[in-house]
Amino acid sequence: MAETMKAAVFTATEKIEMQELPIPHVGDADVLVKVKNCGICGSDISYFFGLSPTGKMPIVLGHEFTGEVVEVGAIAKGMGLFKPGDRVVVNPVQHCNACYACASGHTNLCANLYVPGVNADGAFAEYVVIPAENVFVVPPHITDDVAAILDPLGNATHTALRFDSVGEDVLITGAGPIGVLAAAIARHIGARNVVVTDVNPYRLAMAARHGANRVVDVRSEGLAPVMAELGMTEGFDVGLEMSGAEAAFNQMLDAMNHGGRIAILGIPAGPMTLDVNDVIFKGLELQGIYGRRIFETLE
Numbered sequence: 001m002a003e004t005m006k007a008a009v010f011t012a013t014e015k016i017e018m019q020e021l022p023i024p025h026v027g028d029a030d031v032l033v034k035v036k037n038c039g040i041c042g043s044d045i046s047y048f049f050g051l052s053p054t055g056k057m058p059i060v061l062g063h064e065f066t067g068e069v070v071e072v073g074a075i076a077k078g079m080g081l082f083k084p085g086d087r088v089v090v091n092p093v094q095h096c097n098a099c100y101a102c103a104s105g106h107t108n109l110c111a112n113l114y115v116p117g118v119n120a121d122g123a124f125a126e127y128v129v130i131p132a133e134n135v136f137v138v139p140p141h142i143t144d145d146v147a148a149i150l151d152p153l154g155n156a157t158h159t160a161l162r163f164d165s166v167g168e169d170v171l172i173t174g175a176g177p178i179g180v181l182a183a184a185i186a187r188h189i190g191a192r193n194v195v196v197t198d199v200n201p202y203r204l205a206m207a208a209r210h211g212a213n214r215v216v217d218v219r220s221e222g223l224a225p226v227m228a229e230l231g232m233t234e235g236f237d238v239g240l241e242m243s244g245a246e247a248a249f250n251q252m253l254d255a256m257n258h259g260g261r262i263a264i265l266g267i268p269a270g271p272m273t274l275d276v277n278d279v280i281f282k283g284l285e286l287q288g289i290y291g292r293r294i295f296e297t298l299e
């Protein structure tokens with residue numbers, strides 16, 4: 001096998017250069033994946049334009065990828081989980097196994113998370129090395145194109161399944177790719193109403209095609225009349241915040257029912273002001289969400 005590979009290296013703001021880099025070394029617990037498809041995440045765009053810092057520079061970006069197993073490390077081989085040629089998808093988020101959260105079994109809450117394409121070289125390259133425990137074989141009925149979006153689908157799954165939504169009225173603020181996927185999940189698992197807000201008609205139309213029974217362009221429509229139209233007398237039971245926008249978050253707090261539960265995935269650009277009175281006097285439960293649940297999406 002060759003010793004070097006082509007990689008698109010992010011060297012400075014708005015600059016990516018094609019370079020020849022060494023193929024990464026495969027550790028005993030690792031798998032070497034030949035990248036087939038790699039998505040462009042919103043965070044890749046934000047790194048490219050210098051809106052948020054990467055953990056390392058220069059760096060190969062890209063963390064939403066699928067590919068084929070080329071080499072399996074000794075331990076991973078011993079476990080018999082993978083063989084060369086397996087079609088796989090990767091959960092890029094690696095945990096340390098050393099911090100308190102990891103030691104107590106909550107590896108998704110690891111204090112030292114490590115992500116290729118953010119802290120180390122990622123998948124805008126021919127090969128990536130990744131711990132075997134982060135790799136999943138893709139069933140034959142899932143195409144490569146679909147497998148490449150299992151990372152954001154995993155984010156949507158993690159958020160949408162955080163609170164029980166069966167028979168509930170669900171409000172999703174933000175119809176980006178993840179908000180639209182969350183609408184499909186909320187519909188699939190049996191929510192009563194799935195209402196999605198955004199300020200972008202194209203994205204709202206996509207949400208309407210994928211599970212929302214009512215979409216709301218908040219530039220021209222308020223939530224109160226929409227709730228009345230749907231026969232909702234109090235407020236939303238479950239909120240999925242997927243915009244990172246201060247206005248959307250406050251609108252959600254205002255529209256929640258007493259005892260409502262909110263899962264927060266959207267990452268704001270900076271500190272924001274929230275009306276905490278709604279949280280207190282309605283007894284709202286707020287849960288931050290980080291990372292993805294990919295395994296559930298492979299069924």
Ligand code: NAD
Pocket residue numbers: 042155173174175176177178179197198199200203218242243244245247248264265266267268289290291292
């Ligand atoms: P995105 O930026 O494509 O979508 C956000 C949407 O919010 C856009 O369509 C935008 O028009 C909409 N929006 C803006 N203002 C609004 C308002 N006032 N009301 C309603 N909608 C409004 O993002 P995405 O890729 O779908 O991801 C969703 C969010 O989740 C982003 O903030 C992203 O950074 C974050 N994220 C978090 C994690 C995590 O682990 N916590 C992982 C991935 C993504």
Ligand code: ZN
Pocket residue numbers: 095096097098099100101102103109110111112113
């Ligand atoms: Zn840890």
